[in-house]
Amino acid sequence: MTHTTATHPTPTWEGIKTVKFAMWLFLASEIMFFTGLIVAYIALRYSTPNWPVVRDILNVPLVALNTFILIISSVTMVTAYDRVEHGDHKGFPNFLLATAVLGLIFLSIQAIEWTALMGEGVLPATSIFGATFFTLTGFHGLHVTGGVIWVLWATRKAFRGGYHHDHLGVELVGLYWHFVDLVWIILFTIIYLI
Amino acid sequence: MATNTREKRRPYLPVFGALAVLTAVEVGVASLGLEQGIRIFLLLSLAAVKASLVALFYMHLRYDHRILAVIGGFPLLLVVFLLLILMVDRPG
Amino acid sequence: MHSAEGELSFWRKYVFSTDHKVIGKQFLFSSLFFFIVGGLLALLIRTQLAWPWEEIPVVGPLIYGEESGNILLPERYPALVTMHGTIMIFFFIIPILSGAFGNFLIPLMIGAKDMAFPRVNMISYWVMVPAFLVMVASFFVEGGTAAAGWTSYVPLSARPDMIPGSGLGQTLWIVSLLLVGTSSTMGAINYVTTIVTLRAKGMQMFRLPLTIWALFITAILVLLATPVLTSGLLLLLLDRTIGTHFFLPDGGGQVLLWQHLFWFYSHPAVYIMILPAMGMASDIISCFARKPLFGYRPMVFSIMGIAGLGFIVWGHHMFQSGMNPVLGITFMTSTMMIALPSAIKTFNWLATLWRGQLHLTAPMLNALAFVSTFVIGGLSGIYSAATPVDIFIHDTYWIVGHIHYVLFGGSLFGVFAAIQYWFPKMFGRTMSDRWGKVHFALTFVTFNCVFFPMFILGERGMPRRLADPYNYNFLASLQPLNQFMTVSAYALALSQIILFANFFVSLYRGRAAVANPWLANTLEWTTSSPPPLENFHTAPVVHRGPYEYSSPEVSEDWLPQDRVLGGAAAD
Amino acid sequence: MGGSLPQVSTFAGPIDSLYNVILIVTGVAFVLVEGILIVFLLRYRRRPGQKAAYVHGSRQIELAWTVGTGFMLFLLAIYQYRSWIDAKLNLPDESQAQVVRVSSNQFEWNAIYPGADRQLDTADDIKAPINVLHFPLDRPVVIHLESVDVLHSFFVPALRIKQDAVPGRPGRLWFQATQAGEYEVACAELCGLGHYRMRAFVTIEPQAEFETWLAEVAARQQ
Numbered sequence A: 001m002t003h004t005t006a007t008h009p010t011p012t013w014e015g016i017k018t019v020k021f022a023m024w025l026f027l028a029s030e031i032m033f034f035t036g037l038i039v040a041y042i043a044l045r046y047s048t049p050n051w052p053v054v055r056d057i058l059n060v061p062l063v064a065l066n067t068f069i070l071i072i073s074s075v076t077m078v079t080a081y082d083r084v085e086h087g088d089h090k091g092f093p094n095f096l097l098a099t100a101v102l103g104l105i106f107l108s109i110q111a112i113e114w115t116a117l118m119g120e121g122v123l124p125a126t127s128i129f130g131a132t133f134f135t136l137t138g139f140h141g142l143h144v145t146g147g148v149i150w151v152l153w154a155t156r157k158a159f160r161g162g163y164h165h166d167h168l169g170v171e172l173v174g175l176y177w178h179f180v181d182l183v184w185i186i187l188f189t190i191i192y193l194i
Numbered sequence B: 001m002a003t004n005t006r007e008k009r010r011p012y013l014p015v016f017g018a019l020a021v022l023t024a025v026e027v028g029v030a031s032l033g034l035e036q037g038i039r040i041f042l043l044l045s046l047a048a049v050k051a052s053l054v055a056l057f058y059m060h061l062r063y064d065h066r067i068l069a070v071i072g073g074f075p076l077l078l079v080v081f082l083l084l085i086l087m088v089d090r091p092g
Numbered sequence C: 001m002h003s004a005e006g007e008l009s010f011w012r013k014y015v016f017s018t019d020h021k022v023i024g025k026q027f028l029f030s031s032l033f034f035f036i037v038g039g040l041l042a043l044l045i046r047t048q049l050a051w052p053w054e055e056i057p058v059v060g061p062l063i064y065g066e067e068s069g070n071i072l073l074p075e076r077y078p079a080l081v082t083m084h085g086t087i088m089i090f091f092f093i094i095p096i097l098s099g100a101f102g103n104f105l106i107p108l109m110i111g112a113k114d115m116a117f118p119r120v121n122m123i124s125y126w127v128m129v130p131a132f133l134v135m136v137a138s139f140f141v142e143g144g145t146a147a148a149g150w151t152s153y154v155p156l157s158a159r160p161d162m163i164p165g166s167g168l169g170q171t172l173w174i175v176s177l178l179l180v181g182t183s184s185t186m187g188a189i190n191y192v193t194t195i196v197t198l199r200a201k202g203m204q205m206f207r208l209p210l211t212i213w214a215l216f217i218t219a220i221l222v223l224l225a226t227p228v229l230t231s232g233l234l235l236l237l238l239d240r241t242i243g244t245h246f247f248l249p250d251g252g253g254q255v256l257l258w259q260h261l262f263w264f265y266s267h268p269a270v271y272i273m274i275l276p277a278m279g280m281a282s283d284i285i286s287c288f289a290r291k292p293l294f295g296y297r298p299m300v301f302s303i304m305g306i307a308g309l310g311f312i313v314w315g316h317h318m319f320q321s322g323m324n325p326v327l328g329i330t331f332m333t334s335t336m337m338i339a340l341p342s343a344i345k346t347f348n349w350l351a352t353l354w355r356g357q358l359h360l361t362a363p364m365l366n367a368l369a370f371v372s373t374f375v376i377g378g379l380s381g382i383y384s385a386a387t388p389v390d391i392f393i394h395d396t397y398w399i400v401g402h403i404h405y406v407l408f409g410g411s412l413f414g415v416f417a418a419i420q421y422w423f424p425k426m427f428g429r430t431m432s433d434r435w436g437k438v439h440f441a442l443t444f445v446t447f448n449c450v451f452f453p454m455f456i457l458g459e460r461g462m463p464r465r466l467a468d469p470y471n472y473n474f475l476a477s478l479q480p481l482n483q484f485m486t487v488s489a490y491a492l493a494l495s496q497i498i499l500f501a502n503f504f505v506s507l508y509r510g511r512a513a514v515a516n517p518w519l520a521n522t523l524e525w526t527t528s529s530p531p532p533l534e535n536f537h538t539a540p541v542v543h544r545g546p547y548e549y550s551s552p553e554v555s556e557d558w559l560p561q562d563r564v565l566g567g568a569a570a571d
Numbered sequence D: 001m002g003g004s005l006p007q008v009s010t011f012a013g014p015i016d017s018l019y020n021v022i023l024i025v026t027g028v029a030f031v032l033v034e035g036i037l038i039v040f041l042l043r044y045r046r047r048p049g050q051k052a053a054y055v056h057g058s059r060q061i062e063l064a065w066t067v068g069t070g071f072m073l074f075l076l077a078i079y080q081y082r083s084w085i086d087a088k089l090n091l092p093d094e095s096q097a098q099v100v101r102v103s104s105n106q107f108e109w110n111a112i113y114p115g116a117d118r119q120l121d122t123a124d125d126i127k128a129p130i131n132v133l134h135f136p137l138d139r140p141v142v143i144h145l146e147s148v149d150v151l152h153s154f155f156v157p158a159l160r161i162k163q164d165a166v167p168g169r170p171g172r173l174w175f176q177a178t179q180a181g182e183y184e185v186a187c188a189e190l191c192g193l194g195h196y197r198m199r200a201f202v203t204i205e206p207q208a209e210f211e212t213w214l215a216e217v218a219a220r221q222q
């Protein structure tokens, strides 16, 4: 069963590719994982009397820019998928590469933000604000990191023509990438704006 | 449904436009100095719209089998319930 | 994996196998091993409760060692309880139900060649192994194993200065459970995908055996509940390692937050620990009553009901925790209602027996014991669901009695039944029915002698996790009863040796099994015992539901799911 | 319930009788289920050559037991609201009650009484000796429950009260004792290696004696 994908058509059920079905199950569990963290954050925030004024501590414009970058990376990702779906096997790897690069830029800006905050003495151990902030953005960042690695791996495969017969792999990495983007949309709002 | 022979292109760029504009609106709303309750309500609604756009279009839930939307949507019920309980149970 | 069986190396065949049957057996053997470990810890607990602080002849010096004067030290008792609970739940009952039987049975009963993702399946076992190792290692670190209870309530579990086991041992406990969670989540994704997408032709969802329905819903519970525990565990880990204060009030954290996150997982988890057993008992009861399962659809819907309600009752563990008492009302109401689907299941099991032809084999006896003791356990849960009564019985032996009636009396009797029922299919040999009955009789009697008195202790107010209850005047008179329970526990443990002996002797010497020794209907019995590498010689086609026993259409009293009747297949 | 334990608070009656109600309901369910199981076991043993009834179920029967049991359970739930609300939500007015702070730490209980100003957290607070708690008879007592380190649980079996002491989140707890005497307090939440010996004594005594005792403690404190 292990190497059947090369020779057999991708298994499907009612038109859904089995792996994609499983991917969504995985995403459901990821939703619950972030639920745990987010709910903890909200509960702690609303029981902490002197929660800092977020705008004064966090660099909202910079992170708004970062949010924008992540959204663009979703566009490049979805374009890659759109291209490969329509048989443009030459062009689409570039879009995957662009996605990975944008992901890296996102991470770098986040690293800058983190360093700046730590420089001001906001640390995970110093306050509940710091703890929740670094935990939420940190676990999201880890997901982005994982995503970047996956996208880079897919890019390499794409440049080598690995998706000529079957572009399911692009769809999967896309789903993951968009999910991570989606989580950031929520996090950006509840951490930086509210 | 999602096959190589699909004719119509999907509205990926308009959705991007919407996401970009909504992000800008969010940042604007946040700095407007509205009353706390209204502000939170607006911001959460905007975030929900953005998240739905990503899920529906970029993650193809709009075009795919309904079961995938159920898988992705069901956990949200649990989220709401957990959040509700924790809000009622906050100390002080 | 289209190569013939013989070509696989030893490693690929038995160790890093991707065959669901081998992985199921790996889970089976490791969880049975941990059943013994957890059971032996229980015996140490019981010994302490009968004769507190006395030196145990022979064994004492071996376990507790010279430096503690050969006796149990006060700080070790919570560690024993913690490890007993943790091991029994996370290393025994969950892996044996979902891991062993889930793996072995799902592809066979739905008529598939293997799981949807055999390699993920293999990894999900090999993620368990480091979990085992880390937990075992924690016995040997400075301060010993985790000692904050299997619930690891904060701040005890977050502050190393509060109890010796809250040092490295607690950290390892967290790491181990993170691995267990990863493993179960991988398994759950695999099970759901397999059951949804790989069913044989004709196997509609409402033709699935209840075992599969139960495992399916269980997998969904695992999928949605486990990640919340994971996030909670990670926060706890951060509190312990990098000095955050999520759960530490001194730094602005919230103590009850941990309990919410923990029980949001762990209440659904108690149904993760019972639903598969319920499903398997349903199949076994129907088979040995030679009668269709009464109310197939209500049975399926009640599994769903239990799972759905299971997500909104977690607060019943927190009635006395200082949680907002208004929530007590909400949670009490939902908890009362969750008894309803269980009641429906109980009544349907009874109705299945009604006008049946009961074959009282060892698996059947264990399945019936499952019904009768689960009912006791379930009914005892009603007392704690009643918030005012729970004021008194919370954290007393009433709860310990409840735990063991549902987990031992329910899940474990289900496991005993399942082991003996599917043994022929797993190993191609038959276990002795006579010894099975001896084991059953002894276990049933001693089980009740150990655990029923717990309700008496609870009703007298004896708190749990208490190393020496007789310190208290109001409990001093309970020592003889505790001694009786302890002696019964020894007998219960000895009775398990019969099971193990029967199991291992049959493994090598048992009578060779035919394909369908119980004359059962479900698909796993249509292939040889044990099944070949990809399960079925020809892909099965299903024509009817799993419970067509005593059908008037045929002269025998069974009618396999895949049999073609007459000229036109009745589809 | 409570076995040999005396019933010494106003809660004891309702809680014990609720216990008995549930005992009856579950007792009936228990006897019914186990009885039917045994009867069927004897009645429907296999008889060679016979086939079992070919029945798949019955909508009416399912409906009957679902609705019947559901109704029972719902009634049972509603029936309990009152005593729960009385016990944990309807706290007496603190100006009419004896207020006591019970503070816990590994592994002891400390009672702190307000002084003449009837106000806690003032200079004249009276701190009782470790593990000694006195409460007046026939008068509502409101406990401010606290913990300074880990979770403990204030369990007085004779009074039928139990609540966790949560660090960082003080809780309220009340009761009214109906019988004088000395009763044990047990810690009911695992709190460390000394959990099993975290014991204290509650003395319930008439108001006058209680005040005398309090005065003595206060005097010793000066």
Ligand code: HEA
Pocket: C151, C270, C271, C273, C274, C316, C317, C335, C336, C338, C339, C340, C342, C343, C344, C346, C374, C375, C376, C377, C378, C379, C381, C382, C384, C385, C386, C390, C393, C394, C395, C399, C402, C403, C406, C407, C410, C411, D025, D026, D029, D030, D033, D069, D072, D073
């Ligand atoms: C397999 C595991 C399992 C199962 C199935 C259950 C099932 C139930 N449990 Fe249990 N529970 C545990 C495992 C389980 N539990 C564990 C491990 C703990 C302790 C955790 C810890 O603190 O360490 C616990 C603790 C626990 C508590 C917390 C107690 C406390 O700490 O104070 C409560 C409170 O409501 C509770 C309630 C219930 C109820 C109402 C059910 C119901 O689902 C039961 C439903 C079944 C029936 C009721 C029987 C059949 C029905 C009939 C015959 C019909 C007639 C009935 C009536 C009319 C009433 N359980």
Ligand code: HEA
Pocket: C035, C036, C037, C038, C039, C040, C042, C043, C045, C046, C081, C082, C084, C085, C086, C088, C089, C092, C093, C149, C150, C151, C400, C403, C404, C407, C408, C412, C450, C464, C465, C466, C467, C489, C492, C493, C494, C496, C497, C500, C501
């Ligand atoms: C599936 C779950 C499960 C099972 C099966 C058991 C089984 C047993 N449990 Fe356990 N128990 C729990 C789950 C379980 N328990 C949980 C969750 C807790 C709560 C923990 C906490 O508070 O944190 C608990 C707590 C608990 C306590 C309360 C401790 C306290 O609060 O202070 C006690 C006390 O008597 C106890 C006793 C027993 C006994 C005597 C058995 C016996 O049934 C054990 C019998 C089995 C054996 C003894 C092993 C058999 C094997 C052999 C002996 C074979 C010999 C060897 C070879 C063949 C090589 N358990």
Ligand code: CUA
Pocket: D107, D151, D152, D153, D187, D188, D189, D190, D191, D192, D194, D195, D196, D198
């Ligand atoms: Cu204090 Cu247990």
Ligand SMILES: [Cu+2]
Pocket: C266, C267, C270, C313, C314, C316, C317
């Ligand atoms: Cu529960």
